[in-house]
Amino acid sequence: MRPSPGGSSVPESLASVRALRLGVAGPVGTGKSSLIATVCRALGEELRLGVITNDIYTDEDARFLRSAGVLAPERIRAVETGACPHTAIRDDITTNLIAAEDLERDFAPLDVVLIESGGDNLTATFSPALVDAQIFVLDVAGGGDVARKGGPGIGRADLLVVNKTDLAPYVGVDVALMVSDAETARDGRAVLALSKHDPSSISTLRAWVLGMLAAHRSGSHVPQDPGPMAPHFHADEEHPEGGFVHAHDDPHAHSHDHARTNAGAHAHE
Numbered sequence: 366m367r368p369s370p371g372g373s374s375v376p377e378s379l380a381s382v383r384a385l386r387l388g389v390a391g392p393v394g395t396g397k398s399s400l401i402a403t404v405c406r407a408l409g410e411e412l413r414l415g416v417i418t419n420d421i422y423t424d425e426d427a428r429f430l431r432s433a434g435v436l437a438p439e440r441i442r443a444v445e446t447g448a449c450p451h452t453a454i455r456d457d458i459t460t461n462l463i464a465a466e467d468l469e470r471d472f473a474p475l476d477v478v479l480i481e482s483g484g485d486n487l488t489a490t491f492s493p494a495l496v497d498a499q500i501f502v503l504d505v506a507g508g509g510d511v512a513r514k515g516g517p518g519i520g521r522a523d524l525l526v527v528n529k530t531d532l533a534p535y536v537g538v539d540v541a542l543m544v545s546d547a548e549t550a551r552d553g554r555a556v557l558a559l560s561k562h563d564p565s566s567i568s569t570l571r572a573w574v575l576g577m578l579a580a581h582r583s584g585s586h587v588p589q590d591p592g593p594m595a596p597h598f599h600a601d602e603e604h605p606e607g608g609f610v611h612a613h614d615d616p617h618a619h620s621h622d623h624a625r626t627n628a629g630a631h632a633h634e
């Protein structure tokens with residue numbers, strides 16, 4: 366029970382009736398759309414789901430998900446973000462909020478709305494004003510050391526997914542080591558090694574989503590802001606350990622000419 370402004374209290378079961386809004390962020394090509402398709406396949410029968418995609422100029426991700434046939438096509442909506450995909454999930458979330466509210470109203474009641482970020486670099490995270498929880502997706506093909514390089518999504522998303530583990534032997538990545546590096550970087554927050562070809566990893570993902578939904582409904586989950594860009598190193602500048610620590614006060618005040626990269630370090634002019 367939680368107190369209402371008038372001093373009486375409302376049952377927990379009525380305190381949180383809105384759908385769980387679950388963000389899926391991560392660099393281009395790491396498997397965000399595929400992960401959403403996997404969640405829809407795993408939970409589409411028992412939960413009422415909706416999906417919002419963010420693409421820069423197209424609705425390609427929405428079309429991919431509709432053609433995958435994992436959910437009724439009208440439950441998958443596209444937001445076109447224009448130039449900076451991270452702006453639409455963090456700085457000016459209006460279009461995404463309206464899309465989520467429209468979807469929740471048109472198909473009421475929904476249990477979970479999955480929101481895919483437009484592909485961006487390692488620094489993009491969702492505002493806690495838009496999503497209740499967020500998953501950050503890396504893939505093994507980005508290299509085993511990506512998890513150690515950090516960034517707000519890697520460090521503090523509610524779940525870090527190390528995706529495409531089936532490809533690890535081909536790219537020479539030790540998945541167990543990548544997961545343990547990630548766990549260290551995340552101070553023990555959840556890390557999941559996932560492959561769309563590995564049913565047991567999909568069961569773990571399914572259980573995580575159900576657990577988060579239960580926590581959202583009970584009011585025990587508090588949406589977290591993974592925060593602005595973590596301090597990071599520029600290899601060509603002075604620091605006792607090589608490179609120097611460089612922090613942005615305002616992550617969005619700097620130029621957006623970053624090289625889009627899976628490897629984490631972005632180029633400043």
Ligand SMILES: Nc1nc2c(ncn2[C@@H]2O[C@H](COP(=O)(O)OP(=O)(O)O)[C@@H](O)[C@H]2O)c(=O)[nH]1
Binds near residue numbers: 397
């Ligand atoms: N081998 C393998 N390929 C995957 C897996 N998940 C996604 N992919 C492939 O990775 C590519 C990019 O996936 P997509 O979901 O579009 O990535 P997004 O840009 O992050 O949304 C596609 O060719 C997918 O089929 C996986 O678990 N294993």
Ligand SMILES: [Mg+2]
Binds near residue numbers: 397399426481
């Ligand atoms: Mg996608």
